[in-house]
Structures are given as C-alpha cells and as structure tokens.
Amino acid sequence: MAAYIARRLVWVVFLLFAITLITFILFSVLPAGDPAVARAGRQPSPELIESIRHQFGLDKPKPVQFINYIGDILPFVGHNGVYFGFSYTNNAEVLPQILDRLPTTIFLTAGAVVLWLAIGIPIGVISAVKTGSWLDRLSMGVALIFISAPVYFLGLVALYLFDDKIGKFPVLPGNSAYGQAHSFPEKAEALIMPWCVLAASFAAIYARFLRGNLIDTLQEDYIRTARAKGLSERRVVFRHGVRAAITPIVTLLGLDIGILLGGAILTETVFNIPGIGRYAYNAINVSDLPVIQGTVLFGAFFIVMMSLIVDILYAFIDPRVRY
Amino acid sequence: MSTGTGASDLLQAEDSGIDELVAGEGPVAARSPLQLFWRRFRKDKVALAAGTFIVLLVLVAIFAPLIRKVFDIPNPNDGNTAALDDFGLPSGPSSQHWFGVDDLGRDIFSRVLDGARVSLLVAFVGTGLSVLIGVTMGMIAGFYRGWVDTIIARLVDVLLAFPVLLLGLGLASACSTKDGCLGGALEPGLKVVITIIVIANWPYVARIIRGQVLSLREKEFVEASKSLGASNSRIIFREILPNLVAPIIVYATLFIPANILLEASLSFLGVGVQPPQASWGQMLSDASTIFQSAWWYMVFPGLALLFTVLAFNLVGDGMQDALNPKSSRSR
C-alpha cells in the first residue's frame, strides 16, 4: 500500500512539472505579442516598456524565465510566498484574487455534486435493475437529452423560464442574484438554478455510466454465486453489484470535482456568479494573459490533486489494486 | 426478475457467437462482420432516424447557398434594419424570417445554417485529424514498443491528465490576442479550434489504439503472417489495421458530439470562431443579453446544437450496440 502511494506521488510530481512547463509554453512562448507592451497599457513610452520588461524579468532568455516561474509558484522557494503572476488589467496579484473567489466556486461545486449524485445514482441503479422497462427507457432518453444540451443553453432556458425578474414563471433568483446576496440562505437560494443546471448534465452522465457498469457487473459470475447462496435480491444488487460497479464512478467523480473546482466557467458566466470561472472569463475577454495563465495552472493543479486522492481512495475500495 | 443468466450463460458457453448457432443444418453461412453490423444497425429504428437527420443536416449545410437562393433567405451577415422595431429590438419568427432576426437585423435561420457548416466542419475535420494522428501514434507505440512506446505513452498520460476545456481555453486565449501566436501562424478562429480539438482528442484515440494493437500483435494470425515472412508494414496494414476499423468508427462517433460541444463552448466564451462568422455557440453568447425579449435568438441555435449532438449520440449508441450486442448499452 505504501509502495503504491509512493509511486503515485512520484508520478504526480512529474505531472505537475509537465503541466507547469506546458502552461509556461502556452502563455509565454506561444503568443506572438510582446507581454511588456500588453502590460504597459495604452500608448506606452519605450522607456516604460523597457522598465516593465526589466521589472518582470522578461528580458531574460526563456529557459531562465521558466526557472524563475517555477520558483515563483513553489511555496518556499520564491521571493515572497507563492506568486502566480500579476494581472494586466486588475492591478493586483493573481493568486490572492483566485483564492478570494474560491469559496464561491466551492459552494457552487458542492451543491451541484450533492444534487447530481442524489439524482444520478438512484436512476442509474433502477434503470440497470429494470432494464428495458418504460422507466429505464424514459430515464435514459431524458438523460441523453441532457447530455446533448450545452450547459449554457440549459442555463439560458432556465433563466428564461424561472428568473424571478424576467422569467415566464418567476420563482427563483436568477442572474446576478448571487453577487447581491449577503446571507448564507440568500446565497443558497441564488444558487438553486445554477445547481440544477450544472447537476442536470452530470446526473445524466452518471446515471448512464452507472447503468452500463451495473448491467455489466450483474452478469458477472460472483453475482450468480451470490444468488445461489440464497441472498436477498436487494443484497445481491447493492452489496455485490453496486459495490463493484461504483468504483469507476468514484474515479470519475474525483475528476469532475477537480474540473469544477478549477472554475465552472460556463455556468458561472451564464448566471453571473463571481467565482474563479467568471474571473477567467473576464480575463479572456480582455486578453489578460497572466490571469488566464494563473487560473489554468490553478485548475490543472486541482485536477491532478483530485486524481491522486481518487487513486488512493481506489486502493481502499478495490483490494486487488494494493499490490 | 431480470436475471437473464440462463440464455446468456448458454450463449457465452459456446465459443461461437450466436450467428453460428443460427446456422443449424448444413454448412455455416458465412457473413462478413460488416454485414452483421449493418443488419443489427438496421434494426435500431432510433439510430436510423438519427442517422437520417445527420445526413439531412450535412446536405443542408453543403447546399446552404442553394437553399438560400431557393427560399429567398438573406445572407447571414446582411443586417436588415427594417426588421427591427422602433426601439431597435429584433422581431421574432415571421414568414420573412423563419427564425426571427438578431439585434443587428440578421436573419437567424440563415445564421443557423451557417453555424451548421461550422459545427459540422469542425467536428468532422477535427475528429478526423485527431483520429488519424491518434491511430498513427497508437500504432507506432503499440507495434514497435521500446523507447518510442515509452515516450508516446508518457506524453499521452500527461495530456490526458490535463483538463480539456482549460487547455483549450488557454490555447485559444493565448492565441486570441490580436497578434495571434506561433509568430502569427495561428490566428484566432477556425484553425485554433481545430487545433484544440486535435490536441484534446488524439491522446484518447492513441491510448485506445495502442491497447488494441498490443493485444492484437500477440494473436496467432499475426504470428502466422510473420512466420510467412511478411514485412512489418504488411502486417500493420493487412492484419492489424482491418481489426481496428470497428473500434475506430465507434470512438470517432463518440468524439464527434463532444467536439461539437467543445467548439460551441469555445465560441460561447469568445475564443472560438470569430465574428462575423456565425457559430451556434457564439449566437448563444450574443443571445444571453437579450434573450428575455428575443427568445428566438436563444432557442433556435440552442435547439440546433441539442438536436445535432443528440443525433450523433444516438448514432454512436446504435453503432456500439450493433458492433457488440452483448454489451450493456441502451437496450
């Protein structure tokens, strides 16, 4: 078990390095524009450009810049803590701004996760146990529709119908409500529609995935043995079937949580939620590369971390993996 | 009680598939895998309907200019201010403008047609390229093994660990500054989107193909071929590649809807296809400011996306069922 974790850790370190490298290439090497010019603002003088170039170390060769960059993002090596860059437009360091918005994104993610698990898993199980029934066909059909619709379309339709200011059936706080909410209940209410919209696609994916896995699992020999032992059907399906079929779902869940924590950019944009995703979106609109770079790096780190956690969790679930 | 153990046990106990069971008396009627696949796919009415929809959509996209001429529909970028009312708000569906107009007076039906071209082009070209690259890399890695395999496999692992949308966003926004990137070779727009699709997809294809090649090369018919003195390229093209056609088709049809959504998302965020070129995702983005009064601006492009992606998903499901009837998919 310890060896397994150690191997995973080594791989994670390598992965983080690779991601840092790729991000650096993406944002410092690829763009054809001059970052010093972009940073300098409107109609800068050549001296200003030069001083900016020197200040941000842009006059050094690329490999040196990369090493500096690594030093910046590591907690104990850099000059003043962890440094993710400085925004072109916001006149602030990127990392603090990201961390500021993190709670919002966590809140959005957590609510959606709870909702889609609560909907997706039961539907997946029921559809698998009652394959071919009208319930199965109906839920899989609906699931397919929710998978095929982009989340921003669902969001716009939801707002159109339910936004309490402009919707046809005004029942829920809509666009921009979160930004204006102060108390916890108000914030939660403002997130109801985003949670539902976000959860819809994921619930559909998870239901379909679990259904497929469970149907396959229920064909396995050990299920036949369980029935031959005289176990109740409920026990066979849940303790033996679902228990085995749910493991890939755990992996998927970790990945999805990691992605969402990096910023549910599409949902946050539609509903005007001031999370990390929205932060990135604003930056994209004005080509504020350091901010985009920072959020991409942040998001990638989260995903890698979640993958590691999930892999370790997997070893607890599946005893065969431990060696 | 849906155990289903009896029949499936029985059929699985035999090494022969059900098609050989059916043969009964006389010599076994040989049916090529392609014929079997087609026979099963034909039975799936939903998948057939979806496939027809796609064919129609492709035709419509190809013949868009002709359709515009025949039905007297304005060009996608012609702003018709007459269609805006006194307040400058766009008008809804009418006999002149089937899907209404947008805030610049442009006919939405026309733009949806244009968007179809973009989505289909990007999906087919992007998926096609990524499949091509993925298959090549996967084959090389799986067949030649050694350090080539290690490098490719590690590269694939790293790319797969990277979040797709984030990567795409990064690349797209890095190239969205007015100067573009790679010294101006890659400008924002269609090319960037296709590049992102290729980068995002090829690792998946490569990993799958590599796995398949690894197991195929151990099979007896490859050994037999080798012992007859077949060259490596002959083995690759005659023995291994034909066995990969089925999984390639299946994964291609699975990736197309995802890529359509990817292009739409990138365009929605402003880093995909650039205006004035119409794209469904971008139309949704535009619509997000005026949809409360101009619902048609949001609904029609959104439904177009929904139906197209749905159709590809259904066809993909149908193909998976037809290729592997014992699997656990829809029915």
Place this chain on the structure above:
Amino acid sequence: MDTPKAPLLEVENLQVHFETDDGLVKAVDGISYSVERGQTFGIVGESGSGKSVSSLTVMGLTRSRNARISGSVRFDGKDLLGASEEDMRQVRGNDIAMIFQDPLSSLHPFYKVGKQIAEAVRSHRDVSKAQAWDRAVEMLGLVGIPEPRRRADSYPHEFSGGMRQRAMIAMALANDPKLLIADEPTTALDVTVQAQILELIEHLQDEFDTAVVVITHDLGVVAEMADDIAVMYAGRIVEKADTNTIFAAPEHPYTWGLLSSIPRLDSPRDEDLVPIAGRPPSLITLPSGCSFHPRCPYVREAHKRIDPKLEPVPGHPDHEVACLLPPETRRRLWAELQRGVKPDAARQGVMREEEAA
C-alpha cells in the same frame, strides 16, 4: 413395513426454452432424472448440451422474462418450479447449494473470503456476526485450508486456484445442504489439484451424507465419483445408467464417442485418438429426427426422420438409452469398438453381418 423413500431430487420432463431475437433456444428439451439421498449423480455432456442450464433451473436461477420453463422438479417432496421467489431464496445455499467452474470469478473480489462465507450463513441462520465468522473459519478448516482463521481474513485473489475452489466448497456446505450441485468443479484447475478437489467432495459427502450432482464434460471426473450417470446431448438425455454400466456396456454412439476420445494410459502410443466428428448443433434449429444423426458414424436413413425416445434397454430396466439402432446391433458395435476397431470399420463389419443374416 418399509415404504421406499422418495428420491431427494426428482426431475420430470423438464423443458427450458429461451425466446431470443434469433429464435427459440431449446436449451433443455425434456429431461428426467432422480437423485437419491447421499448419492452422487453425474451429468456428462459437451458445452451447449444443456447440462448447466438444467441445474441452474433446479435452483431457480434461470427465471427471466424470456424463459419458458415447464415440467416438474421436486425436491424433498416440494415443488421447485412453481415455488415463489422467496421460497426459492430459502432453498438456495441452504437445502441445495451450488459451486461453479471458475472460483476466481465466482467469488466477489472486494470482500474477504470469511465474510462471504459468513454472509451465506447469516442469510439462512439467525446467528451473530461472530458466530457466523466462527462457522466460516470452521468450514475453511474442514475443507483442508491451513491456518483457516488467518485465511478467512484474506481476499480471493490472495488464494491459489485450488484453495479458492476449496473455499467455494466451504461456502456451499456451510449450511449443511442436502444436495450439492458441482458445475464443472475441476475444469479450471490444474490436473494435480483436480484429483484433490474431487477427493475432498467425496470425503465431505460421506461425512455429511450430502447428495451430489456433478456436471462435467469429462467422463474421467465422474468415473470414480458418480453412482449413476446421465449423458446429455442437445438438451436431451441420450443415455442413463449406473456408472459401471456406462463404462462397461454403453449403448449410445455418443457415449462410445466420449469414451473413445479419452486418452488412456494403457492404449498404444501411436494410436490415434478418435474424436467425434462435427460440432454441437444449434439449439434453435435442431437436426431433424435424431439430434445426433449428423455426427453419428452408424446413421441410417430412418434416423433422419424419427426422433428416438429414452427407453430402457431390454433386460436392464435401470439402463435407458435414446437410440434407434436395434439393441443387438448396438451390442455388436460396442464389442467391435472394445476390441479397438475404428468406428467406420465397425460399422461396415456389423452391417455386413446383418445383411448376411
């Protein structure tokens, strides 16, 4: 006065058909047999002969939407086919237990072996977890697994193949069932281990007076263990007799084929094995007349039209065979085959004799 006890298991004209997209699969097409208490019954046949399906049906494990089951199965006087699902659940793992071919895939990979055995105990007996665990350890010891208390704490993939099958047997016998069905219990094991497992089953059977049904494609497996044997082909029983008779005086060409295809230590080294020509038939479109006729070396025109019934051999009421060849002809053929003559030559020899007569 001693009334003869009813057999423990009585199967009468059991038919199991499955409706599939490609047609009606007649997996089991009217078989009858009975098993006495404490006895061993062997069912022998190729894959697709219906041997497994018939036993799964006895356990009620083939009930599904597309299954058509008819006939009668009586266990200890109770009707099983018509029993409710809850009644069947109480029978399974309790009165009748079953072990399967591949013990690795037949045990749940995520649960410890002891837990899986204890689970079997607790679903039929009202005992505490600790008591069930003790029983599991006890059973593991009984089947010859060393250090049973430690082993109960292990996972299936940590066992060797032979030990896994022992564990499965332990699990099956934990509730002291009256009947154990063993479906290809040794097929997935090494040859040396096979003998051990068969011995174990025999030993436990003696100790607990359990009846055993052994399903296999290997006549060698049932040679020693079984009291009676039924040979199945294409969903039917084609020959049924006690073990000695099956090996000494079989009357069905298929049985002859099975016997000849076993490699023997005492046959000459350069002698060819004589396989049975052809492949098992489709269970959807069975051959006309006698199901075996396409592969039978002694087939005659009439056999392609008439379906043989399972009938007692003249003079031996307990030996039944389903074959259209006259009993005398069969006896002559078997005599030839026993002398080492090949089937074709035997057929020609006997036919010439009959024409002369």
